[in-house]
Amino acid sequence: FEPITVGIAIGAASALTGYLSYKDLYCRFAECCRSERPLNASALKQDLEEKLFGQHLATEVILKALTGFKNNKNPKKPLTLSLHGWAGTGKNFVSQIVAENLHPKGLKSNFVHLFDQLQRWIRGNVSACAGSVFIFDEMDKLHPGVIDAIKPFLDYYEQIDGVSYRKAIFIFLRKREDIQLKDLEAVLSVGVFNNKHSGLWHSGLIDRNLIDYFIPFLPLEYRHVKMCVRAEMKARGSAIDEDVVTRVAEEMTFFPKDEKIYSDKGCKTVQSRLDFY
Numbered sequence: 001f002e003p004i005t006v007g008i009a010i011g012a013a014s015a016l017t018g019y020l021s022y023k024d025l026y027c028r029f030a031e032c033c034r035s036e037r038p039l040n041a042s043a044l045k046q047d048l049e050e051k052l053f054g055q056h057l058a059t060e061v062i063l064k065a066l067t068g069f070k071n072n073k074n075p076k077k078p079l080t081l082s083l084h085g086w087a088g089t090g091k092n093f094v095s096q097i098v099a100e101n102l103h104p105k106g107l108k109s110n111f112v113h114l115f116d117q118l119q120r121w122i123r124g125n126v127s128a129c130a131g132s133v134f135i136f137d138e139m140d141k142l143h144p145g146v147i148d149a150i151k152p153f154l155d156y157y158e159q160i161d162g163v164s165y166r167k168a169i170f171i172f173l174r175k176r177e178d179i180q181l182k183d184l185e186a187v188l189s190v191g192v193f194n195n196k197h198s199g200l201w202h203s204g205l206i207d208r209n210l211i212d213y214f215i216p217f218l219p220l221e222y223r224h225v226k227m228c229v230r231a232e233m234k235a236r237g238s239a240i241d242e243d244v245v246t247r248v249a250e251e252m253t254f255f256p257k258d259e260k261i262y263s264d265k266g267c268k269t270v271q272s273r274l275d276f277y
């Protein structure tokens with residue numbers, strides 16, 4: 001909508017209704033920043049319960065954290081959530097659900113920002129020169145979101161979207177002591193956030209209570225993978241074929257090697273696998 005069109009529409013509508021404020025009407029046509037808009041907690045609850053599988057802990061903590069935060073008219077600090085857990089277990093997915101419940105346009109909203117510039121910048125540099133060296137100063141002051149954003153580049157991946165990061169060098173500088181391999185390991189693994197030897201603890205982020213909630217994402221089981229396949233079929237408008245559901249789920253790899261309980265990649269490759277059926 002152009003401002004003039006919106007203006008005319010609002011003028012006409014105001015004349016008709018008489019009692020709606022200019023802002024109320026304007027916001028029906030254009031996206032408004034309405035930080036004070038109350039959160040519809042039951043809608044969020046329903047969304048999480050219906051769409052997010054196998055993550056009862058995350059559902060509970062996220063619901064509590066968000067309702068508490070939005071009910072506080074005068075918060076002393078921003079809300080910081082640290083989501084951690086295996087690949088494909090719903091961390092990005094839940095961020096989207098949260099975003100949509102705060103700003104209806106979700107990731108497309110002007111008020112939701114996906115922090116991916118740093119990733120793009122690293123990708124650009126490594127594409128130009130595989131042996132690029134990146135030096136991160138003052139690691140101790142970095143928000144874990146930044147660590148999270150670069151984490152995939154430090155992992156054992158052959159390629160990410162066609163770019164190999166294996167020849168790049170990442171150097172992390174910290175004020176007090178040199179970062180050790182075990183610190184990095186701690187950042188990359190799960191459930192170590194309350195461990196005083198972890199990198200995040202040493203970075204002062206936990207010590208200074210900058211992270212409000214550490215939200216663990218549990219590995220997904222075979223039955224959760226099946227739920228993801230069904231949800232994806234439904235989203236594509238196809239009928240649920242239990243035969244295909246089982247076949248897709250059985251194509252996934254599970255750990256531990258003998259017991260085969262948890263899916264290695266959560267639900268991550270379900271969508272692409274489903275393309276073959």
Ligand SMILES: Nc1ncnc2c1ncn2[C@@H]1O[C@H](COP(=O)(O)OP(=O)(O)OP(=O)(O)O)[C@@H](O)[C@H]1O
Nearest residue numbers: 051052053086087088089090091092093228267268
């Ligand atoms: N717990 C879940 N419940 C429902 N769907 C899920 C769940 N986990 C993953 N999915 C599905 O798999 C897709 C990929 O998951 P998502 O990107 O959220 O994983 P992630 O935890 O952010 O992984 P990574 O750490 O590798 O980025 C989601 O878009 C969603 O469709």
